[in-house]
Amino acid sequence: MIFMLNQALAHLQGAPLATKAPVAHWETLASTAGGRAFLPPTRGTVYGTLLNHRDALAALGEQVNAAPYKAPPQAPVLYIKPRNTVVGHRVPVRVPGGATELEIGATLGVVIGRTASRVSEAEALAVVAGYTVVNDISVPHASVYRPSMRFKCHDGFCPMGPAIVARVLVPNPDALDIAVAIDGETVQHSNTAGLVRPVARLIADVTEFMTLFPGDVLTVGVAADAPRACAGQTVTITIDGVGQLENTLVTGAAA
Amino acid sequence: MKRAKVAYAGAIHDAVEHGAGLRLADGRVVAEEAVVWLPPFEVGTVIALGLNYADHVKELSKELTLTSKDEPLAFLKSPGALIGHRGQTRRPAGVKFMHYECELAVVIGRSAQNVKREDAMACVAGYCVANDYAIRDYLENYYRPNLRVKNRDTCTVLGPWLVDAADVSDPHRLALRTLVNGKVTQQGNTRDMIDDIPALIEYLSSFMTLGAGDVILTGTPDGVVNVNVGDEVVTEIDGIGRLVNTVVGDALFGR
Numbered sequence: 001m002i003f004m005l006n007q008a009l010a011h012l013q014g015a016p017l018a019t020k021a022p023v024a025h026w027e028t029l030a031s032t033a034g035g036r037a038f039l040p041p042t043r044g045t046v047y048g049t050l051l052n053h054r055d056a057l058a059a060l061g062e063q064v065n066a067a068p069y070k071a072p073p074q075a076p077v078l079y080i081k082p083r084n085t086v087v088g089h090r091v092p093v094r095v096p097g098g099a100t101e102l103e104i105g106a107t108l109g110v111v112i113g114r115t116a117s118r119v120s121e122a123e124a125l126a127v128v129a130g131y132t133v134v135n136d137i138s139v140p141h142a143s144v145y146r147p148s149m150r151f152k153c154h155d156g157f158c159p160m161g162p163a164i165v166a167r168v169l170v171p172n173p174d175a176l177d178i179a180v181a182i183d184g185e186t187v188q189h190s191n192t193a194g195l196v197r198p199v200a201r202l203i204a205d206v207t208e209f210m211t212l213f214p215g216d217v218l219t220v221g222v223a224a225d226a227p228r229a230c231a232g233q234t235v236t237i238t239i240d241g242v243g244q245l246e247n248t249l250v251t252g253a254a255a
Numbered sequence: 256m257k258r259a260k261v262a263y264a265g266a267i268h269d270a271v272e273h274g275a276g277l278r279l280a281d282g283r284v285v286a287e288e289a290v291v292w293l294p295p296f297e298v299g300t301v302i303a304l305g306l307n308y309a310d311h312v313k314e315l316s317k318e319l320t321l322t323s324k325d326e327p328l329a330f331l332k333s334p335g336a337l338i339g340h341r342g343q344t345r346r347p348a349g350v351k352f353m354h355y356e357c358e359l360a361v362v363i364g365r366s367a368q369n370v371k372r373e374d375a376m377a378c379v380a381g382y383c384v385a386n387d388y389a390i391r392d393y394l395e396n397y398y399r400p401n402l403r404v405k406n407r408d409t410c411t412v413l414g415p416w417l418v419d420a421a422d423v424s425d426p427h428r429l430a431l432r433t434l435v436n437g438k439v440t441q442q443g444n445t446r447d448m449i450d451d452i453p454a455l456i457e458y459l460s461s462f463m464t465l466g467a468g469d470v471i472l473t474g475t476p477d478g479v480v481n482v483n484v485g486d487e488v489v490t491e492i493d494g495i496g497r498l499v500n501t502v503v504g505d506a507l508f509g510r
Contacts, residue, residue, distance in 0.1 A: 045333045045334065045335065047333070047402075050397065050398060051397065068396050069396045069397065070396055071395070071396070073395060073397050074395060075393065075395065075401065075403045077395075077397040077398055077401065078398070078401065078402040078403075078406075079331070079398050079402070080331035080332070080333055080402075080406075082300040082302075082331055082463065083299060083300055083466070084300070084463045084464045084465075084466065085463075096462065117408070144397050144398060145396055145397070145398075145399060146328065146398070146399045147398065148326060148329075149302075149329045149330065149331065149459075149462075149463075150326075150462045153331075153462060153463045154462050154463060155368075155463060155464050209402075209403055209407045209408065210333075210335065210336065210402060210403075210406055210407060210408055211335050211408050212335070213335060216335075
């Protein structure tokens, strides 16, 4: 399977299939007040990357040399967001019982277009179909030593979308501004220029031991001081040229 | 019924056990050696358990910083790491400690959310043998066990069969063992799991919706030893299957 794009791909809720259209088409639909929700634009495996922003790593400071970490990370710090976590633009996310607020992990999702195994840094961007906005939601937790799956794997904890924007429309994935707003007020700014491993290097280091397949998503990691939001609030993540992902946190029984 | 998924004569087939090997869904009967064995079902989320046998906890206790355990140590793997029966697993040149782990794999057959212990077994479609290799040289203390140790291409072997749950009278009373080049190196019994199957399903479904095709690798007992290129590693569980794997070197991969 090869998955290549020259515009943008999205899947409107209620539509039978994901479809390709110009970015502006999806932007209009995604920003229309009271508009329809979206399904996730891809169903591949979602791999998260942690401590890949220089400031996020710096925030750990000398802790990296103390127990339980004992040394700074060498390889990319990765984890998996299982399929039950993945939802689309405008789909409400339930705050689980016991949590008062959730951590908002705004990040760029790199969507793979060609099977990628042992890809060199120089060739890495050629395996990318496009980019999307990912909200890697967590129950706040301090330790990244051996965190419980409970913190990152609740249903709906990985909103993604609205669309996958073709790689050719995003000339430099390593210079993208990412803004998080809660109820319309901007609470965090970061930029992918701050990555420890820029996108191509990250793909190269990951595919050295693990094949990425078309439709898989590799996130580049979240910046330090991830904001928190609670039930009733609306979280909007905007990445320049990639899209604006909006989800409202809710309480109550699971759907 | 014992079910398999195999490649044969230009296509992928569902098959069942037959006195002469396998019977494909289209009626052809073929020998075990005539097919390429794939993981025996469409795999969704792969959940693995660390330290779920008391003797293995003791075996690894030197490197544990946690002494008391309040919830199962569960982590995620991706379908891309999986291979089937009679496959080849790569041992990178220069590593010192690569070991197998013989595990009972529990395959979920229906959607499961907030399932109580007493209802949990009704969610199980069947069982397989898993050999969940780890390469401990790559262990780092961030998001343990890190994917470079536990989610490498070719390093999760699953099969040969998916055995229907109805045909396994007591999955908590199954002898399991590993043989390296014909010599028994690991022995245990599923009755020694710390968290049994209903406990694991209750725990996981309390925060995530499990779906058909999700699989829980329930952990491994004491007795993991290093394996080398050329070794034949057989993980077997009485009544479930005998899963054969060969350890191969970098040369086959052009490395």
